Amino acid sequence: MDxxxxxxxVRKLIEQLAPVRDVEISPSTELGVDLGxxxxxxxxxxxxxxxxxxxxxxxxxxxxxxDTVGEVEELVVRLVSxxxxxxxxxx
Numbered sequence: 252m253d254x255x256x257x258x259x260x261v262r263k264l265i266e267q268l269a270p271v272r273d274v275e276i277s278p279s280t281e282l283g284v285d286l287g288x289x290x291x292x293x294x295x296x297x298x299x300x301x302x303x304x305x306x307x308x309x310x311x312x313x314x315x316x317x318d319t320v321g322e323v324e325e326l327v328v329r330l331v332s333x334x335x336x337x338x339x340x341x342x
Contacts, residue, residue: 257304257331258324264299265320268292278321296323306330 266276270287274280282288288296297309304327313330317323 252331253330257293257328260303261300261324262320264303265323268296268299268333270320276325278319280320281318282320282323283318300327302332304331306334 262276264280266272270289270292271285274285276286280286281287282293282296292332297314300306302322306327307330309326313326317325317326318323
């Protein structure tokens with residue numbers, strides 16, 4: 252999957268699940284401060300990302316480092332890439 256497609260899909264999921272809707276989303280948009288994400292909604296976002304991209308579980312450590320939309324995009328791009336490499340190596 253192309254990196255730009257991954258980033259676009261991540262941004263759409265973040266926007267769809269955001270408690271605060273009237274915010275222009277950019278890479279620097281903060282999940283908690285700007286979009287109103289709290290712990291339960293962050294767990295829902297992580298699950299939605301795992302399901303959408305068919306990822307293994309997003310760890311708490313990974314999730315804790317992703318405070319902005321751009322950081323979530325980077326995280327998912329990295330996980331998708333790692334998963335692709337792992338599946339190619341086992342094939």
